[in-house]
Amino acid sequence: MKVLRNSDEFPDYLKDASNFRGKCDLLLLPVHEEEIEGAMKLASGEGMPLTISGNGTGLTGARVPEGGAVLNLGLIPKKMEFNEELGIVTLSAGLPLQTLLQAAEEKGFYFPPDPTEKLCACGGIVATNASGAKSFSYGAVRSFVESLDLVLTDGTAFSLRRGEFIARGNRFDMLPFNQKRALDFTPLHMPAVKNASGYYLKEGMDLIDLFIGSEGTLALTKNITFRLLPKPAGVLSCLAHFSEEEGALDFIDQARFLTGEKKPRALEYFDQGALRLLKSDFPFSDDLAGAAVWFEFETGQEPPDLLIEIILSMFSDCGGKGEIIMAASPGERKALEQMRHSAAYKVNEYIASRGVRKLGTDTAVPAERFREYYIESRNLVRSAGLEYVIYGHFGNSHIHLNMLPENQTHFEAGKEIYSELCQNAVRAGGTVSAEHGIGKIKKDYLKMMYGEGGIRAMREVKKAFDPDFRLGRGNIFDPE
Ligand SMILES: Cc1cc2nc3c(=O)[nH]c(=O)nc-3n(C[C@H](O)[C@H](O)[C@H](O)COP(=O)(O)OP(=O)(O)OC[C@H]3O[C@@H](n4cnc5c(N)ncnc54)[C@H](O)[C@@H]3O)c2cc1C
Missing domain, CATH: 3.30.465.10 (Uridine Diphospho-n-acetylenolpyruvylglucosamine Reductase; domain 3)
Known part of the structure; x- marks a missing residue:
């Protein structure tokens, strides 16, 4: 096992993609699977809290240690x-x-x-x-x-x-x-x-x-x-631009209820800010459109004509702009997938370049409350004069509204709004995190969802597995 005690030698383990920063005294890198138990015991034996690190792409500071030891499985041969x-x-x-x-x-x-x-x-x-x-x-x-x-x-x-x-x-x-x-x-x-x-x-x-x-x-x-x-025989991946964001939301509302072979497997949204952010790398992104929807279907070798007819008819009903980009070959599809990845990546890059932490919602609400939630959230950020981009898994009524604070003062203002957006999601029967988790940066918002009683219930369960609260200390809730 490789054991490092000088954290200057492993700065990468002290942060994650949210730009949350931490500190630690010991990095444990087992080189065989059989060494994992020993590594856990070593940290316990030294009375240290232990944070498990994956690859650090998390967006909540969950793998970032606040002291103690870090354990990573990266050197173990992968099976x-x-x-x-x-x-x-x-x-x-x-x-x-x-x-x-x-x-x-x-x-x-x-x-x-x-x-x-x-x-x-x-x-x-x-x-x-x-x-x-x-x-x-x-x-x-x-x-x-x-x-x-x-x-x-x-x-x-x-x-x-x-x-x-x-x-x-x-x-x-x-x-x-x-x-x-x-x-x-x-x-x-x-x-x-x-x-x-x-x-x-x-x-x-x-x-x-x-x-x-x-x-x-x-x-x-x-x-x-x-x-x-x-693996399905074929996949049809589409990008549709709309003159107004209302049209894109209408399209998603219709597509969400398609069933059987016509059910999309993905239904994703980009607002105009996201399209502008992406334009330089993805010239097919129409930054003059109000919004766009990326959606995919699993098909046979060829996409059925009926499916294409349905898509085109919904597109025209909802105020589609220009022509739908339809990609069926793996290469063409990849470009659309990369565009979606790039939206998240570019926001994280912006945040890191300004030296502030990520301020992006990961909230989801029930479908019937989503449109109201979307508009209210966007208006809140807009009226505060903050720059933002919105994208997300709108098929699941799940929104990433990313504020783009220029400096710490804007960040603090954005944090107030962020809290309100979480509160509104909870009031609408939703969640403060639909996919990234709570980590170290969303604990206050989790309390909005479950109250002190809910947090106590989780703490009690943790005690059964980790009575000294050593593992992942500071994640989800604090020790009492
Ligand atoms: C550009 C970008 C886009 C993203 N898009 C998405 C998305 O679409 N959907 C989504 O869900 N997430 C997304 N994420 C977030 C991130 O990729 C996920 O949270 C991912 O699951 C984190 O994996 P990781 O290995 O990097 O974990 P880390 O960041 O290293 O750790 C995350 C948590 O997992 C725990 N952990 C890691 N390995 C183990 C283990 N072996 N045993 C026990 N606990 C462990 C850590 O302790 C920590 O609590 C995105 C991130 C970026 C940067």
Whole structure:
């Protein structure tokens, strides 16, 4: 195992893509899987808090340590074993998502909930219950996790298969690492929207779901088995511009209710600010349009004529501008996908260049409240005179409204508005984080969702797995 004690040697582990900064005393880099338990024990033995680091693409400071030790799985040789008959793959948590996506594709499979950023580690996407454009049709990473190999902070290792430990009401009669020990929990009133805020605590739940989305606070994930889907024969990817943003929202409202073969697997939005930001790199982005929608369908070898007719008719009904870009070949499709990735990337680049932290919402609300929420949010930011761009997974009523503060003063003003946007999402029955998680920067907003009672319920559960609050300290909620 490689052990580094001078943090000047590993500055990259003291931040993530949100530009949240931390400090730490020890970096643990096991070089064999068998060393992971020892590394956990070493940190415990020194009485240190321990932060697990994936690839640092997180947007909430969750992998950023606030002292103590950091453990990263990057040096461990990566395994990835496909069972093509069952359509599953078992892999090391340190494996980069990009490697999984490529290998799955070569074998005729695909992994639908991949987030926009592909450089993350597979352990990271499980820990944050990440999701992406295709989650509109297929849900988040949670829906694809079949089993996990986990390690507790004291080095205790165990495995969990989906369906193996199901709660009887609000009680697990035993825990996988101690059959004599029961766990009683208080369920949370989780919103009926895409959600990555806090622990998953539900009556009759599967224990594996507690670990998914727990942001490195309960256990380290060592290995993962994911379910895969057969790759579709063809994909039609489209970019439609609209004269007014209302038209784009109308289009999304109509497309959201298409069913069967006509159901889009992705339904994404760009406002005019995002189109302007993207114009120089993606000349096909029409920055004079009010807004645009990127959407995709799974098809046979050729897109059916009926589907194209439906798309064109909806486009014309909703005030479409120019012609829809329709991409069916992998190369053409890639350009549209890159445009979506670039929107997020460019915002993060702007934030880093100004030396401020990210101020982008990750809120989602029920579909029937979405349009009202969108307009209210946009007006709030606009009336404060702050620059902003909006994009997001609008099929899931999930919005990334990114304020672009020029300096710390603007950042502070934006923070006030950010809090109001979270409050409004909660009032509308939604969530403060639909996919990025809570980490260290959204804890106050989580309290808006669940109140002190909900936070207490999560703390009680954490105690069963990490009684000294060592793991992922400062993530999701603070120790009492
Ligand atoms: C440009 C850009 C676009 C993005 N788009 C999306 C998107 O569309 N959807 C989305 O969901 N996210 C998105 N993200 C956020 C980010 O990619 C995800 O949160 C990702 O899941 C983080 O993975 P990571 O390996 O980088 O984790 P890190 O940032 O390193 O860590 C994140 C959390 O995971 C925990 N963790 C990591 N590995 C393990 C492990 N083995 N065991 C236990 N805990 C672990 C850490 O402790 C931490 O709490 C985007 C980020 C960027 C920069």
